[in-house]
Amino acid sequence: MEMYAFLHFTTNTFTDKEWGYGDEPESVFNPTDFDADQIIGTLSAAGFKGAILTAKHHDGFCLWPSAYTEHSVKNSPWENGEGDVVKEISDACRTYQLKFGVYLSPWDRNYAGYGQPEYITYYRNQLKELLTNYGNVFEVWWDGANGGDGYYGGARETRTIDRSSYYQWDNLIPLVRELQPGACIFSDAGPDIRWVGNEHGFAQDSCWATYTPLPAKGETKAVAGTTQWQIGETGTQNGKFWMPAEADVSIRPGWFYHPSENDKVKSLKELVEIYFHSVGNGASLNLNIPPDRRGRINPVDSVRLMEFHAWLQEAFDDNLLERAHVTASSIRGGSDKYAAGNIIDDDPETYWATNDGEKGGTVIFQLPGEETFNCFMVQEYIPLGQRVTNFSVDVWQNGEWRPIAKGNTIGYKKLLRFPMVTANKVRLNIEQAMACPVISAAGLFLLPEVQ
Known part of the structure; x- marks a missing residue:
């Protein structure tokens, strides 16, 4: 709740x-x-x-x-x-x-x-x-x-x-x-x-x-x-x-x-x-x-x-990542059970995970075209605990990754706001975790102005 x-x-x-x-x-x-x-x-x-x-x-x-x-x-x-x-x-x-x-x-x-x-x-x-x-x-x-x-x-x-x-x-x-x-x-x-x-x-x-x-x-x-x-x-x-x-x-x-x-x-x-x-x-x-x-x-x-x-x-209302193609730096055991696509399948019981010993990793969301957004949401798979200690959200611009937001813990849910940006590729970069990351959901949104 x-x-x-x-x-x-x-x-x-x-x-x-x-x-x-x-x-x-x-x-x-x-x-x-x-x-x-x-x-x-x-x-x-x-x-x-x-x-x-x-x-x-x-x-x-x-x-x-x-x-x-x-x-x-x-x-x-x-x-x-x-x-x-x-x-x-x-x-x-x-x-x-x-x-x-x-x-x-x-x-x-x-x-x-x-x-x-x-x-x-x-x-x-x-x-x-x-x-x-x-x-x-x-x-x-x-x-x-x-x-x-x-x-x-x-x-x-x-x-x-x-x-x-x-x-x-x-x-x-x-x-x-x-x-x-x-x-x-x-x-x-x-x-x-x-x-x-x-x-x-x-x-x-x-x-x-x-x-x-x-x-x-x-x-x-x-x-x-x-x-x-x-x-x-x-x-x-x-x-x-x-x-x-x-x-x-x-x-x-x-x-x-x-x-x-x-x-x-x-x-x-x-x-x-x-x-x-x-x-x-x-x-x-x-x-x-x-x-x-x-x-x-x-x-x-x-x-x-x-x-x-x-x-x-x-x-x-509109999660831009639902239309994305998702890839990851590694997938636990190479198994579809832990595939990167689980992050956007709208199923809270599935998640992406890396192999044991890999206390970091990246997930790349390739959008169908350029989109404008100013908020990123990410959730860990809480039944396996809270693990992430440092991460960033990056966008691909001018041939390189540019960080647009940073955070420490994720837990059940993390919402990050940042100045409006337009891109067609977004990366979740988990820099450090206490164990292999387990990410269950992510979202990308264009927040309306607060009147």
Whole structure:
């Protein structure tokens, strides 16, 4: 999944806050025209493949009628206390064939027992509710914000925890595996997907899907909220775990809807830059689209999403390499199973490979005639790992090869942009890899201008 959406929605939507203190009355939550079909239908029309809902943010308010707290939709005026946002969103995801994920904040500024052992039982019970009552879950999202000041049942104080041990992650992770074996778990420490290390939506050019989480200074263990999270931007070459990056970023300045930000929604140009720096560097893009106080995607956001989707469709609709004749410097064992033509056969299970010991190689794409282009896409065959460490894209001009773009890692996908060039022959030159290169796909495109 290259691109899915975050849905930040809770009492903060109505109080104009980003982090609720935990003392917000349940009556605050009262969307005037909630429509899960409009929310998920909009995401579907914009090309998103999944949605992750903030079922409970730091303020502790639950968007489902949890049996373990009164601080939930069941005591709000919305739907006379009979509503369930999690159910409606998860049902809409199935209707529109999007995957459904849940964000459940470990920190709870409302719960009186936060910081005590009893909260861990409470948190596990809520996790069980979410993972057993709402169908398949593709991602469980754990935030790194843990501990601080809060309402805490009226205590109104600051509470600190041992972030390395308090939540008992070694018990929570197996619980997710048991209840939702197909779900990926996200945090700055994974274990399945790592935080990219910033909230701008940017991964680095060198972005490894392998990763070794390291504890931050003063921490004893690398778990959610305790890592040297900056390393997430690049990952770790030969890292201990396969843990690809997820780039999370909001379409607005804030994560929750604020009326004052209606004129601050990211421009098409900004969204395109985010796409190339996230998906284009091998990460997945989790773009936050916060529902407004009606309980719908705001028209401003919706229009921008449709512009973004239309641009992506136009940009990648015509792969110029589909009409190319493909040759390579060598083919593994001389076998058609690893032929260069596999790169353009539109089959993700085939790939070009060199012989063992050949940690480089070239692939030449001979076009039927001269074409004009400004973007090159390449993908490694990920089931065999991530291997390439340096490569270039060259064009044949005036009797010689001229480099037009360079990159470090490739991974699941690399998108390279460069000034517009016209040529009839293009070369992928893999200069260095950790093992014989395995390339599954490539593309050549003429990107439209961003209006």
